[in-house]
Amino acid sequence: MRKFKTESKKLLDLMINSIYTNKEIFLRELISNASDAVDKLNFKSLTDESMHVDQADLAIRVSFDRDARTITVSDNGIGMTAEELERNLGTIAHSGSEEFKTENAESQGDALDIIGQFGVGFYSAFMVAKRVRVVSRAFGEDEAHVWESDGLEGYTIEPGERAEHGTDVILTLRENVPGENGEEGENYDRYLSEWGLKDLIRRYSNYVRYPIQMMVMKSRQKPKPEDAGDNYKPEYEDYEELETINSMTPIWKKRREDVEDADYNEFYKSTFHDFEDPARTISFHAEGALEYDALLFIPGRAPFDLYSKDYEKGLALYSSNVMIMEKCADLLPDYYNFVRGVVDSADVSLNISRETLQQNRQLRAIARRIEKRVTSDLEDMRDNAREAYERFFENFGRGLKYGIYASYGAKATELADLLLFWSAKEQKMITLAEYAKAMPEGQKAIYFAAGDDRDRLSKMPVVTGVLARGFDVLLCTQDVDEFTFQSMREYVARDMPKVYEDDAAREAAEKAVADGAEPELEDRHLELKNVATGDLDLASEDEKKEAEEASKEHADLFSAMKEALGDHVQKVSVSSRLVSADDAPACITTEGPLSLEMEKVLKRGPEGDVEGMPTAQRVLELNAKSPVFAKLAAAQEAGDADKVKLYTGLLYDQALLVEGILPEDPVAFAKNVCELM
Template sequence: MRKFKTESKKLLDLMINSIYTNREIFLRELISNASDAVDKLYFKSLTDKEIQLGKDELAIQVSFDKDARTVTVSDSGIGMTKDELDRNLGTIAHSDSMAFKMDNAESQGDDVDIIGQFGVGFYSAFMVAKSVRVVSKAYGSDEAWAWESDGVEGYTISEATREDHGTDVILTLKDNGENSDGTGENYDTFLSEYGLKSLIKRYSNYVRYPVQMEVSKTREKPKPEDAGDDYKPEYESYTEIDTINSMIPIWKRSKSEVTEEEYNEFYKTDFHDFADPARTFSIHAEGALSYDALLFIPSRAPYDLYSKDFKKGLALYSSNVLIMEKCEELLPDHYNFVRGVVDSQDLQLNISRETLQHNSQLRAIAKKVEKKITAELKKMRDNDREEYERFFENFGRGLEYGIYTSYGMLKDELAELLLFYSAKQQKLVTLDEYLEAAPADQKAIYYAAGESIDRLAKMPIVNTVLAKGYDVLLCTRDVDEFCFTAMMTYGRAAAEGEDAPEPLELKNVASGELDLATEEEKKEAEEATKENEALFTAMKDVLGDAVSSVTVSSRLTDAPACVTAAGPVSLEMERILAQTPDGADMKSERVLEINAKHAVFDVLKAAQEAGDADKVKLYTEVLYNQALIVEGMPIDDPVAYANAVTKLMA
């Protein structure tokens, strides 16, 4: 027995239990090696005119024997001599494919695509096999040789027979049960037609050569000539060799050669959706980092999009071989809904081919992908508004959340994509469309946040702002106000050759001072506040810590009172945060604003002047609770409120 040329037992144990995290990728590695072997022979045929070889003669076969517990991967590639078997398989981490790539770097083109890099993929077979036998016959040689090992101490090389050039890798699978690491494993999964076909489709669907298997099928038997009218069709089972993989990735085909139906079918099949995508677009980049990307914007949100279990990411391929089903680094969180693939042969993979060595490459691709998605969304917004509104209904929350979680740093990229319901125009508008319709003297972008558009449209404060000639954005998503708070301001983009206009502050109509009152109205409010200081003090005493102050409102026209928030936490924020474990204690600084021109105020004044403290208390509590109800806020004691209203009616 020959010893491995490294401390094989330690290295193999490290590789099997540490380098690879998924046992099923052994088939991906063996098929990739077979593809490299076929590629080498095909490359040789391109440079040696004596070798008459067509690409259609080259293939990879996968088979299994359930009784013998073997899985075999065979190729019709260049094969190996005895010395090459010893050098390539006897020295762990020696990559003949990498040496081939380096020696022929300038000669390779689209016709040759060597996958191997590290020379360890073959040994992943020992994750599932208790022994491996490799039978190989080099092209042009009359001799075949067999390499055998249990992956522990060493290996043997002996004479063998093989009819044609190429290599057979025969794995004798481990018995079901306990592994060396104490975990149980069912290796029978790899001894079924369905199991192997699934792995080929999943990891090696786009290997450039046919991956073939003998598969079971059924067909209808010919109808006998003497069959009567009551004849029922009979079926028989048979087997035939099928090509399992697609070979040519759809993202590498010319767009003119692919129909929309083919793109849609690929999307629905590979990303498990029953609906066609809303948009399909691609990227083809060449240069220092070459890659292809095929991206899809779904037409509907998956049920778990906003759950903690949802995992974003694009499928990452290297030389048509699946590396990661969902590479999270390729998508920013705010575009987590995008599906698709990225394929590059320039990526520097780690030894297991499951992650990347150099994240700078990934970041460069991710940056281009993000820009492309943004551009496509803007195109959809401008050219297909109805479709875009459906998109925003499904995924707009994520765009707003992206602005909020970035503390407003992403607003220049994402704010133009947002849509909000306009109270004046009664339709969804962008922020730019809101500003285009705004009066020249408008000082802020006004919005109201609440549970429903109908309720917000009826709010007294909203109607006051509308009466002044200014539009109000009615925001019903729980993230809307947090997004606006992070943005702080928004301004129109500068027209060509002009300076950008001054951005406007985003203001909640129920928070702070709106500065909509005329000087005369402000003066009247100040005088009313001074004249009725005793009344407001009494009302503040009735409400206690529930409000920070009671004052005369300069924003109300028809309603007797309203509740506003003086601090950074609005009433709507308080309502939303109350539903979270960490936000229950977050309270707004409430202000009860009284309409000094309303008839109810006259009743309050009369009660105060008559010294009727009970009536002042009753009216104050009713007004405050009514104002909370109008704002969509819960009241502390609904029974007490109902009793107070009943008392007024009696």
């Protein structure tokens, strides 16, 4: 017996037990080696006129014998001599494929697509096999040789027989290992089935450029006997047929104009197990320092587990048509976690097991290009297929908003213009840019209201008051909306008509436009304001003066109402939002960064009942023009403290109900209403 070169026992043990994390990739590695062997022969035949090879006959064959517990991977490639068996299999980590690739680097072109790099893939067979036998006959040689090893101490090389050039790799599988102490055992029998092998081939080697063939069991109806009667029941028989298992030509390597949309849709549905066509298909080829092909899909519907902790994002990563990772998460940012697809590059540096990438900067470069391309296609859908985009946003918009919030606003530049919100004025979904374009002259902020129901929001006093002044309000009904706006702080509206500091400057600009000049444009920074928080500064000078006079005149009333409400409110004041007798008599607003809606969202969270959870600083704003206010003022003037307290409690509780919040004591509220009746 010959000993492995290098520190073989330690290195081989490392190969088998440490380098690979997934046992089932052994078949991928053996098929890749077989593909390299066929590729070498094909390339030699193209460069050496004395070699005559029928390319149509080049193939890889996979078979199994359940009784003998063997799996065989055969090819009719270039084969190996005894010396090559010694060099390639007896010297661990020597890659004959890499050597061949280097020698022919200048002339290989598209005719050669060598997969191997490290010379260790073959030894992955020992993860599942207790013995490996390799029978190989080099092209042009009359004699075959047999390499055999148990993967422990060494190997033997002896003369053998093979009818034609090529290589057979025969694995004798290990025995099953039962599980112990609740841990799962090892079931090697799963590889000894037609279904099991076909599944591995299609998952990892579906796009190897040569046919991977298997004898598969099929069923067919027997011919009906001539003497069969009317009550004859059809009979069936099983038979074996040689079938090509892999697709060979990856759809992502084809030019976009050469592929029908129906073919892309079918590939998407069969590969990613969806029953709906994708909403968008993105196919592109990148060149430069890194060359790769990408085929991406935006699904037509959200998967049921998209927002669960079990959902896994990522694109399938291939290298030279061989799958390396089923879901490479680093290729997608979290806010594009819904994108599915494939990236294939022969240039990425893989680690020795070919299960992960060696250089993160390569991955980051690909990921940046993919992110830009997805963003560009979403913008195109938004502008040219609005109905489809609104369906997309209904499915995946929450993730885009969360991308801004989770990045503390850093991603707002990339994502803000992809967001849609319901316009109370337009009664449709609009973008922030569309909101800004429709603003009346002098508007300096984007106004929004947050809640859980669009109809309720549209009727809230704080919303109707802003609408009455001619300003639009965005109605936000997702729990992440207000957090997103707080992270953004502002929206930069591009190419807005320039606002001039004085009439003279404006008149000069208007004259210039009349004379044929282009209108001046500017980027305008618009604050994002919740209509239920802080001072919106929408009141006219007369309204401000009236509010100030009412506050001074009824200071004692406000003091009594604050005392009645205690710590429930920060203060009671005259409203600058409610300025008409027809408006609501009161509303609740907040001061500080936390709104009532954000408080509700936090309370619904896992730590919502924890002591010390922050609460909104509530303000009860009164409509000084309302008849109710006149009743309050009269009760205060009459010295009826009980009535002031009763009215105060009722106004506060009904304002809470308008906000979708139950009064702290619903029984007391009902009792007070009945007393008034």
